[in-house]
Amino acid sequence: MFPVYGALQWLNNSMDQKELFELEQQCIQECAPPCTAACPVHVDVRSMLAETARGDFSAALKIYQKAVPFPHILSRICDQPCQNVCRRGEIEESIAIRALERAAVNHGELPEEKKRPMPKRVGNVAVIGGGISGLTVAYDLARKGYKITIYESGHELGGGLWKADRDYLPAEVIRGDIEVIYELGVEVDLNTLIDHIHLVELRNAFDAIYIAVGPHASEAYELARDQYGLIKVDPVTFATSMEGVFAGGGLLWGIEMHSSVTSISEGRRAGISIDRYLQKVSVTASRINEGPYTSCLYTDISEVGTRPLIEMGDPDFGYEWHEAIQEGKRCIQCECMECVKACEYLREFGRYPRRYVREIYNNLSIVKGTRYANTFINSCSLCGLCAEICPENLDMGAVNLKARQAMVTQNRMPASAHDFGLRDMQFSNSDKFLMMRNAPGTTASDYVFFPGCQLSASSPEHVERVYSDLQRQLPDSRIGLMLGCCGAPANWAGRPDLFESILAAWRMHLQVMENPKVVLPCSSCYQVFQKHLPDVEIVSLWDFFDEHGLPAGAVSANHTVSIHDPCSTRYESQMQDSIRRILGRLGYQIEELPRSRERTTCCSYGGMMWLANPTLAEKVVQKRIQEGEADYVTYCAMCRDNFVGRGKRTWHILDLIYNQGSDEQATRRGPNYSQRHENRARLKRHLLTEIWGETMDGSQPYESIQLNIADDVQAKLEQRLILIEDIQRVIEYAERTKRKLLNRQTGHYLAYYRPNTVTYWVEYLPTEAGFAIFNAYSHRMEVPGSGS
Amino acid sequence: MSEPEQVWMCDNCNIPLQPDKVDVAYMGNAFPVELLKCPKCELVFIPEDLALGKMVEVEKQLEDK
Ligand code: SF4
Ligand code: SF4
Ligand code: SF4
Ligand SMILES: [Zn+2]
Numbered sequence: 001m002f003p004v005y006g007a008l009q010w011l012n013n014s015m016d017q018k019e020l021f022e023l024e025q026q027c028i029q030e031c032a033p034p035c036t037a038a039c040p041v042h043v044d045v046r047s048m049l050a051e052t053a054r055g056d057f058s059a060a061l062k063i064y065q066k067a068v069p070f071p072h073i074l075s076r077i078c079d080q081p082c083q084n085v086c087r088r089g090e091i092e093e094s095i096a097i098r099a100l101e102r103a104a105v106n107h108g109e110l111p112e113e114k115k116r117p118m119p120k121r122v123g124n125v126a127v128i129g130g131g132i133s134g135l136t137v138a139y140d141l142a143r144k145g146y147k148i149t150i151y152e153s154g155h156e157l158g159g160g161l162w163k164a165d166r167d168y169l170p171a172e173v174i175r176g177d178i179e180v181i182y183e184l185g186v187e188v189d190l191n192t193l194i195d196h197i198h199l200v201e202l203r204n205a206f207d208a209i210y211i212a213v214g215p216h217a218s219e220a221y222e223l224a225r226d227q228y229g230l231i232k233v234d235p236v237t238f239a240t241s242m243e244g245v246f247a248g249g250g251l252l253w254g255i256e257m258h259s260s261v262t263s264i265s266e267g268r269r270a271g272i273s274i275d276r277y278l279q280k281v282s283v284t285a286s287r288i289n290e291g292p293y294t295s296c297l298y299t300d301i302s303e304v305g306t307r308p309l310i311e312m313g314d315p316d317f318g319y320e321w322h323e324a325i326q327e328g329k330r331c332i333q334c335e336c337m338e339c340v341k342a343c344e345y346l347r348e349f350g351r352y353p354r355r356y357v358r359e360i361y362n363n364l365s366i367v368k369g370t371r372y373a374n375t376f377i378n379s380c381s382l383c384g385l386c387a388e389i390c391p392e393n394l395d396m397g398a399v400n401l402k403a404r405q406a407m408v409t410q411n412r413m414p415a416s417a418h419d420f421g422l423r424d425m426q427f428s429n430s431d432k433f434l435m436m437r438n439a440p441g442t443t444a445s446d447y448v449f450f451p452g453c454q455l456s457a458s459s460p461e462h463v464e465r466v467y468s469d470l471q472r473q474l475p476d477s478r479i480g481l482m483l484g485c486c487g488a489p490a491n492w493a494g495r496p497d498l499f500e501s502i503l504a505a506w507r508m509h510l511q512v513m514e515n516p517k518v519v520l521p522c523s524s525c526y527q528v529f530q531k532h533l534p535d536v537e538i539v540s541l542w543d544f545f546d547e548h549g550l551p552a553g554a555v556s557a558n559h560t561v562s563i564h565d566p567c568s569t570r571y572e573s574q575m576q577d578s579i580r581r582i583l584g585r586l587g588y589q590i591e592e593l594p595r596s597r598e599r600t601t602c603c604s605y606g607g608m609m610w611l612a613n614p615t616l617a618e619k620v621v622q623k624r625i626q627e628g629e630a631d632y633v634t635y636c637a638m639c640r641d642n643f644v645g646r647g648k649r650t651w652h653i654l655d656l657i658y659n660q661g662s663d664e665q666a667t668r669r670g671p672n673y674s675q676r677h678e679n680r681a682r683l684k685r686h687l688l689t690e691i692w693g694e695t696m697d698g699s700q701p702y703e704s705i706q707l708n709i710a711d712d713v714q715a716k717l718e719q720r721l722i723l724i725e726d727i728q729r730v731i732e733y734a735e736r737t738k739r740k741l742l743n744r745q746t747g748h749y750l751a752y753y754r755p756n757t758v759t760y761w762v763e764y765l766p767t768e769a770g771f772a773i774f775n776a777y778s779h780r781m782e783v784p785g786s787g788s
Numbered sequence: 789m790s791e792p793e794q795v796w797m798c799d800n801c802n803i804p805l806q807p808d809k810v811d812v813a814y815m816g817n818a819f820p821v822e823l824l825k826c827p828k829c830e831l832v833f834i835p836e837d838l839a840l841g842k843m844v845e846v847e848k849q850l851e852d853k
Contacts, residue, residue, distance in 0.1 A: 371852045414851035415815070739831055742799040749799065750833070761834065779839040780847050781814045783823075785831045 020361045026394040027354035028296050033334035035082040035097060037295035040265030043067040045082060045097055045331075052100055052328030057321065060328075061108030064101050069139045069264065070132065070177040073161065075102040076169050078261045081292060087301055087334050093309040095331050096319075103324035106317070120145040123278040126206040127151070128194045129213035131159025132260050133249030135181055136267030137210045137274070142184040144275060149187040149206075151194050153217065157181065160214065160250065160257055195220045203245060208274045211240070211247040212267065218251035230254050236290070237283050238270040244277065246270040265291060298391040299334040339386035339396070342595075344620045345609070346386065346396065349376050353386070353396050360403045364410070371412065377403045378417045379616055382492060382607035383567035388598050397607070404494025416780060418493035419757055420721045421608045424673070428453040428485035429502065433680040436482040436509045437692055439471065444514035445480030452522035453485040455652075457676035458637035460683040462654040466541065467687075469551035470519065480513050481691075483684055486525040491532075492607045503532055510536060519544055521654075523568040523575065523636055524606075542635060542653070546578035555660040556587040562628035563590060564643070564650070566636035567602040579635055579653060586656055593628045603639040610642075621646050631666055641670025672714070674724035702732035706770025713773055722760060722776050729755045730762040731771055733787050748774055754786035796833050798826035805833055812843075815850050 031037075035045040044063050051059040065071050078098045086094035123146045127134040130152030138148045150157065158174050181188070194202065194213075199221055202209055211218065211231075218231055224241035226232045231240060231247050238246045248266030250258030269290050276283045310327040312319055319327060339353060340346045346353070356376070363373035380400040387395035407413040427433065433453070438445045449470055451463040471479050487502030506529075510516065520526045521541040529538045545551075561583065569575050576597050583590060595601055601624055604610050604617035625632070625648035632650040634640050643650040649666040659665055671679055688694040705728040709717070717723075734740040734751030741750040743763075752761045759782065763775040782788070796805040805824035810832050812821045824833040834843070 369853075370849075374852050414848075416847065416851060738800040739829070740799045741805070741831060741833055742797045743795055744797055745795050750796075752834070761836070761839065775836065777836045777839050779834070779843045781812050781843055783812055783832050783834060784810060785829075 020357060023357045023394065023399060024354050026392045027336075027352065027357070027390075028298055028392055029336045029352045029354050031295055031297035031336075033297050033299070034085040034087060034295040035095075035334075037289070037297075038085045038292050039067075039082045040259075040261050040292050041067045041268060043082075043101070045095075046333055048104065049095065049097075049100060049328045049331035050333060052104065052324055053331065055321070055325050057104050057106075057108035057324070058110070059108075060100075060104035061110060064104050065110065068101075069136055069180075071101070071105050072173045072177045073132070073169065074260060074264065075105045076173065077161075077164055079259050081261070085295070087299055087332055088307075088330055090301060091304060092306055096309065096327055099312070099319055100324055100327055103319040103321065103327075106319075107321045107324065118143070118145050121275070121278070123147070123207040124149070124205070125274060125278075126202045126209045128199070128202075128209065128211045129159060129217070129249070130154070130157040130188070130190075131212055131214070131249060131263065132161060133258075133263035133267040134159070134210060134212035135178065136264045137212070137248075137271045138181055138186050139184065140268060140271040141274060142181075142186050146275075146278070147187075148184075149189060150181070151189045151192045151202075153191065153193045153213070155190055157188060157190075159212075160263075161260075163257060193217075196222050199245075203242065207244065207278055209245045210267070210270055210274065211245065211251065212249040212263070213251060214249075214256050215251045215254045216256070218247070223247075228254065236269075236287050237273040238266060239273060239283070246273055297334060298336045298338070299332065300338060301332060304332055336391070338389050338391065339394070342389050342599075342601075343386055343396075344623055345380055345616060348379070348616050348619070353390075353394055353399075356396065357399060360399060364403060364406050374407070374414055374417075375613060377407065378414070378612035379609055380607050381567065381602035381604060381609040381620070383602035384570055385567070385599065385601060388570065400607070401492075401494065404492075405496060406494075408494045413494060415757055417612050418489070418608050421489045421611050422493055422495075422498075423756065424676075425453070425485045425487070425489040427677055428483075428680060429487075429505075431696075431698065432677070433684050434484045435684055435688070436480065436484075436513065438480045438513055439478050440692055442478040442480075444478060445516035446477040447474065447519055448480040448482050448510070448513055448516040449519045450482045450484075450486075450525060452520070452525040453680065454524075454637040454676075455521055456483065456683050457679050458641055458670050459652060459654065460679045460686075462652070462658065463683060464687065464690075465658060466521065466551075466654070470544075473548050473551065478516075480516055481687065482509060482513075482518075483680075483687075486522075486528040488524045488528050489608060491528070499532075503528075506533060507536070521635070523566045523572065524638075526572070526575075527568040540572070540575045540578070542575050542578040542582060545657075546581055550582065550585060550657060554586065554657045556585075557656070557660050558587050558589075559661065560589040560591055560630050561633045561651070562593050562630045563596060564593065564603070564624070564632050564634040564639055565596050565600040566634060566639050567600055567606050568636070570598050570600060573597065575635075579633075582653065582657070583633065588633070588656070591628065591630045595627065603634075603636070603642045605636075605638040605642060631661075637670075644669055672718045673721065674717075677723065677725065702728040705731055707731075707773055708767060708770060709773045713775065717776055720777060722778055726755065726758075726760045726778075727762050727764075727773060727776055729753060730760050730776075731764060734762075735766075737787070739785065739787070752783075752786055754782070754788040759783065759786045759788075792824060792833075792835075796824055798829060798831050800831075801826055801828040803828060805831075814847055817850055 033046050036042050048060045048063040068074050080098045082097050083094045088095050121144045125141055125146050125148050127138050127150045130150050138150055142148045157178050161174050224232045233240055233247050238248050240247050248270045249263045273283050307330045310323050359373045363371045377400050382397040384397050387393050449467050456463050487499050490499035517537040519541055526540050529536055565576055604620040610617040621642050625643050635653045640650050640652045651661050651666055655665040685696050730751050730753040733753040748763050748765055750763050752759055758778045760778045764771045764773050806827050808825040809820040810823040811818050
């Protein structure tokens with residue numbers, strides 16, 4: 001039926017690693033928030049503040065300490081570059097980030113560090129200068145197991161820290177934090193000045209060296225320098241011109257009182273270089289964003305309310321815990337999630353596109369094992385809202401459609417996913433409904449009216465009326481009629497083969513009619529024709545009415561309505577305008593929904609979401625009908641039926657044009673699945689007789705079987721997707737072959753038959769007029785005796 | 789007369805159904821299930837709760853494999 005490629009070939013063909021990577025990258029939800037990106041050591045500020053807001057200061061401290069080796073010191077003197085970019089600062093004062101770090105240190109407690117076995121890496125490293133940058137290198141590398149010796153010219157470790165204001169940074173705080181260096185077994189040589197000769201000696205005695213003395217002391221070293229006379233280092237690795245010698249801290253900047261957080265960052269990055277250098281792996285590979293950078297995260301803050309800065313009761317101590325909690329709550333918890341906020345489907349599965357793309361990819365590459373993302377992939381309505389909303393225009397609908405096509409190609413599409421919808425389409429494109437005729441007495445058409453399958457199923461009377469009105473409005477044109485399904489369900493089901501064959505048929509029929517302009521009331525058909533039959537000239541019925549005027553006798557009313565734009569009109573602003581003008585001419589006042597036009601939502605019919613995930617579809621419809629108080633007007637039959645089915649007063653615009661929007665029409669439930677078939681078939685029969693004077697022949701024997709079904713049973717059938725014709729087939733088969741069971745208790749018959757990919761069971765009894773139906777159910781598994 | 793095998797008859801063969809192993813198949817997988825069956829013509833009985841419960845579950849599992 002369709003070519004079966006191996007999974008690998010598909011991956012090569014249509015969504016390879018690279019494409020996956022690009023799609024993943026398009027979603028920026030995992031970008032670090034601005035605060036973290038700007039922080040030279042990338043403290044996870046957002047999580048730390050979330051813990052603070054919850055009052056869990058120990059958890060906050062743990063997060064802080066993960067990025068900061070000397071938390072007591074830094075939480076007092078950090079120059080907090082994060083604050084300048086904090087998004088709260090665009091509304092009022094930024095979050096007091098350093099003060100909250102100090103609060104974490106003051107109020108939080110770290111658990112006893114578990115005596116973990118220290119990794120034993122081999123190598124001796126000399127650190128020249130016992131300031132905070134050198135201490136960081138010593139701390140990081142000692143924890144990796146290297147043997148470290150610090151050479152400090154002064155009589156105590158700390159370097160520039162001792163120059164800070166003592167009120168701010170008391171001596172015991174410095175000594176308390178530095179204690180860890182001794183605990184790690186680092187050797188410390190105090191009162192030892194290293195000049196250039198010593199440096200050369202040290203280079204021979206040690207495997208690597210980190211120089212972090214102040215700018216003045218660094219003048220002694222004969223290393224390559226920049227035009228300002230400062231030691232030149234590689235900006236990423238901090239390597240100097242002497243092999244195995246790295247440098248960082250104030251000497252790079254010519255500043256004695258260098259930013260302490262930057263010094264730590266440089267030490268940390270130099271430490272990474274030294275570790276790699278000693279492990280003999282690439283020192284330069286994949287070292288992006290180690291220092292401060294600009295965040296790529298998007299966060300919409302337009303709805304964020306104000307929340308003024310919390311003042312400290314005692315500025316010397318810093319925030320009391322209850323103050324800190326309040327200040328922590330000011331954090332916006334910056335993230336994107338724009339699409340997830342807008343799309344019920346993306347919300348339903350609990351993650352966001354970056355993760356989803358990965359899961360889809362995994363799902364498609366699985367050879368053995370469970371495909372957890374099948375339902376996810378098939379639940380999307382393919383409505384394109386995400387692409388419109390996403391700051392990076394990531395279209396999950398397009399990704400899901402591609403994934404469906406791949407599943408079909410791999411022969412891995414669950415049969416149950418779209419079967420019912422495809423069979424409905426098949427019905428519409430069978431003799432039962434499919435037809436094309438030029439107007440009586442003509443052999444070609446200037447226009448052809450193509451109402452599509454769903455308007456014909458929901459409101460066949462409107463179809464007949466529009467057809468005759470079109471002829472009345474353009475008396476000099478030859479206007480033909482074409483009935484069938486455009487093929488959208490085949491596309492949604494990931495069946496390009498099937499879809500293409502349907503399109504080819506339309507192309508051919510239109511050619512036979514000498515390429516008339518196609519008049520389309522259904523926006524899904526419109527989308528299919530526009531995108532996939534670009535050579536065919538089309539016009540939406542609404543643009544047609546807007547241009548040629550409303551049909552004679554269109555009646556006006558005075559009423560306020562909200563417009564639900566079908567999701568397939570997302571980028572058809574002209575059609576949307578036409579609808580609004582038509583409503584204006586009819587005298588309606590319009591109260592726009594918060595999401596309309598290019599931001600409109602799907603009614604749950606799109607992409608066959610309603611079939612793959614009825615529970616989700618229900619939520620989607622419910623959400624949409626609760627977005628507006630006024631009665632809704634829409635211009636898609638499925639949207640209308642879906643809304644009215646949940647009790648929302650909704651008109652199809654044709655209801656307004658022809659019937660002044662009666663209460664009856666606003667509340668009339670759409671036909672059930674069986675009636676939809678019947679309405680289409682009857683429409684064709686009626687049109688053929690009335691307009692072309694033809695009769696339809698060739699009905700199947702089962703079609704004449706009369707059924708008597710109580711309402712509650714009918715409701716069950718609808719929910720179980722069992723059609724009248726399925727039941728007729730079972731009974732026809734059972735009565736003809738006599739293959740049926742008898743329940744001796746009830747006296748009812750039970751028969752089963754498999755006319756397609758489903759086995760149907762029907763409990764029934766013959767009556768005088770036909771058959772009474774008591775129950776029906778179905779399954780897909782095959783059992784013996786099902787007549788297939 | 790409340791035991792299922794006393795309730796269900798094959799109408800054509802006019803004999804009560806009996807429990808037996810029946811092969812049930814889906815997506816190229818077949819497995820035996822104990823069902824009521826006509827000993828003569830092999831017509832089987834699948835109760836509603838089995839069709840809508842366990843069978844749907846297994847169908848989904850096989851579809852996602
Ligand atoms: S609001 Fe919070 S997450 Fe956002 S930038 Fe400021 S501190 Fe960071
Ligand atoms: S809108 Fe969605 S897909 Fe786009 S970046 Fe944000 S979270 Fe990712
Ligand atoms: S296409 Fe529509 S339903 Fe699918 S993910 Fe995007 S917004 Fe959600
Ligand atoms: Zn039998």
